[in-house]
Amino acid sequence: MMDERKLQILQDSLLPLLQAGLAYTLPLALLSFVLGLLLAVATALVRISSWYIPQQIARFYVWVIRGTPLLVQLFIIFYGLPAAGVVLDPFIAALIGFTLSVGAYSSEIVRAAILSIPKGQWEAAYSLGMTRSQALRRIVLPQAARVSVPPLSNSFISLIKDTSLAAGITYVEMFRTAQQITAVTYEPLLLYSEAAAVYLLFCSVLSVLQHLLERRFDRYSAA
Amino acid sequence: MIEVRDLHKSFGPLAVLKGINLSLAHGKVLVIIGPSGSGKTTLLRCLNLLEIPDTGSLGIGGQRVEFAAGGGVPAKAVRALRLKTGMVFQSFHLFPHMTALQNVMEGPVTVQKRSRTEAALLGRELLGKVGLAGKEDAYPHQLSGGQQQRVAIARAMATSPEVLLFDEPTSALDPELVGEVLKVIRQLAAEGMTMVIVTHEMKFAADVADQLVLMDGGVILEQGPPEQVFDHSAHPRVRQFLNRLGGEE
Ligand SMILES: Nc1ncnc2c1ncn2[C@@H]1O[C@H](COP(=O)(O)OP(=O)(O)OP(=O)(O)O)[C@@H](O)[C@H]1O
Numbered sequence: 150m151m152d153e154r155k156l157q158i159l160q161d162s163l164l165p166l167l168q169a170g171l172a173y174t175l176p177l178a179l180l181s182f183v184l185g186l187l188l189a190v191a192t193a194l195v196r197i198s199s200w201y202i203p204q205q206i207a208r209f210y211v212w213v214i215r216g217t218p219l220l221v222q223l224f225i226i227f228y229g230l231p232a233a234g235v236v237l238d239p240f241i242a243a244l245i246g247f248t249l250s251v252g253a254y255s256s257e258i259v260r261a262a263i264l265s266i267p268k269g270q271w272e273a274a275y276s277l278g279m280t281r282s283q284a285l286r287r288i289v290l291p292q293a294a295r296v297s298v299p300p301l302s303n304s305f306i307s308l309i310k311d312t313s314l315a316a317g318i319t320y321v322e323m324f325r326t327a328q329q330i331t332a333v334t335y336e337p338l339l340l341y342s343e344a345a346a347v348y349l350l351f352c353s354v355l356s357v358l359q360h361l362l363e364r365r366f367d368r369y370s371a372a
Numbered sequence: 373m374i375e376v377r378d379l380h381k382s383f384g385p386l387a388v389l390k391g392i393n394l395s396l397a398h399g400k401v402l403v404i405i406g407p408s409g410s411g412k413t414t415l416l417r418c419l420n421l422l423e424i425p426d427t428g429s430l431g432i433g434g435q436r437v438e439f440a441a442g443g444g445v446p447a448k449a450v451r452a453l454r455l456k457t458g459m460v461f462q463s464f465h466l467f468p469h470m471t472a473l474q475n476v477m478e479g480p481v482t483v484q485k486r487s488r489t490e491a492a493l494l495g496r497e498l499l500g501k502v503g504l505a506g507k508e509d510a511y512p513h514q515l516s517g518g519q520q521q522r523v524a525i526a527r528a529m530a531t532s533p534e535v536l537l538f539d540e541p542t543s544a545l546d547p548e549l550v551g552e553v554l555k556v557i558r559q560l561a562a563e564g565m566t567m568v569i570v571t572h573e574m575k576f577a578a579d580v581a582d583q584l585v586l587m588d589g590g591v592i593l594e595q596g597p598p599e600q601v602f603d604h605s606a607h608p609r610v611r612q613f614l615n616r617l618g619g620e621e
């Protein structure tokens with residue numbers, strides 16, 4: 150069933166796939182996750198504030214991003230914007246697309262986490278004379294961070310897989326690398342399965358890291 | 373020290389405080405008793421502006437705030453007044469992500485911008501005072517309820533407030549842990565700490581109070597030295613409340 154030629158192809162393509170994963174897929178995912186989280190926290194803070202206009206802008210942003218397909222968003226940014234005079238490098242286009250997406254989805258996670266912190270924690274902070282921003286920074290956000298670790302880790306794992314959509318806008322990450330090798334070897338089943346296996350490997354390592362991170366946070370919460 | 377004049381507070385259509393007048397001298401202990409729903413917690417929360425009264429005025433340690441319907445209170449004035457008070461809650465509200473010592477240091481470091489070294493020194497001293505030397509590095513969930521409440525008392529004292537406010541500090545505790553918390557409060561009273569305490573512990577109230585206030589339906593029915601309120605009040609509602617308490621014991 151598995152002849153020598155196929156084994157050779159598998160072997161030869163493993164290194165390029167791993168390289169593309171480590172040098173292109175992971176950096177794109179990591180960078181857009183970090184930037185997306187900053188955007189998410191800012192969006193969540195605006196949404197729990199009493200600032201009317203910024204609040205409406207934040208709601209509109211979350212509504213649009215969550216209600217439209219990510220691939221379509223990427224196409225608009227990369228293929229559409231040039232028509233408006235904005236030409237972006239594939240990496241930058243992908244980075245913007247994924248950051249906006251992480252920002253919108255994670256803002257809901259962060260917002261829910263902040264709202265889940267009991268009112269008594271705010272009151273204890275206020276009773277010490279803290280301002281709202283001190284109470285947020287010192288008391289509420291650190292506890293909200295603990296609550297958000299599991300759902301945010303899941304978002305990050307999803308993001309690793311979603312970066313394959315960037316192949317659609319010519320960014321040569323792992324999936325596009327698999328496509329390129331397929332184009333010369335004519336072995337789609339082999340190559341795409343191999344790429345899937347590498348994604349699986351990445352996500353499994355991340356699950357273990359997630360577990361360790363949760364354990365670290367468990368120091369202060371019973372069970 | 374504390375001067376409350378004609379304080380009113382409503383939640384929507386529900387009038388909870390209907391003209392409260394109080395004054396308390398430096399170093400004295402005021403104990404508030406009264407049936408459930410009479411407005412004790414609301415009054416205490418008004419004293420450090422966790423609730424903003426509708427009308428009336430409040431003065432604590434030379435800091436005065438006047439309340440008027442529709443007029444807000446500047447955030448700065450609110451914080452200035454809160455720094456004069458320390459609050460101990462019924463269910464502790466310790467910060468779960470911080471150790472006992474970090475809980476006590478939080479006010480001095482974050483609010484008063486004191487150095488960490490200085491705050492740690494003060495924190496250790498206060499934890500020692502409430503009988504928790506050696507528990508500095510424990511997280512709240514590793515402590516019993518009585519220990520948590522004593523950390524909360526140390527935390528409230530750390531910013532050197534002029535008045536400590538207690539809202540039923542032992543109600544959430546198992547009966548065998550009540551004593552250790554009351555002991556700390558008694559000790560503070562003996563040292564001349566100014567305190568306002570809401571409690572259902574009548575014997576403790578009679579012992580520790582310089583002034584006893586009996587609330588009912590958002591007004592003060594009776595106030596004075598505990599002997600006077602307990603033994604000589606002629607007010608029928610007072611007799612009724614005290615009799616009911618007596619019957620429970
Ligand atoms: N935030 C709020 N919103 C609406 N109603 C409130 C609020 N806080 C208190 N109340 C109402 O005000 C009344 C007085 O409440 P408060 O908590 O001050 O009573 P209390 O004397 O402390 O009672 P207890 O002995 O049960 O603690 C109650 O009827 C309560 O339901």
Ligand SMILES: [Mg+2]
Nearest residue numbers: 412413414540
């Ligand atoms: Mg109460």
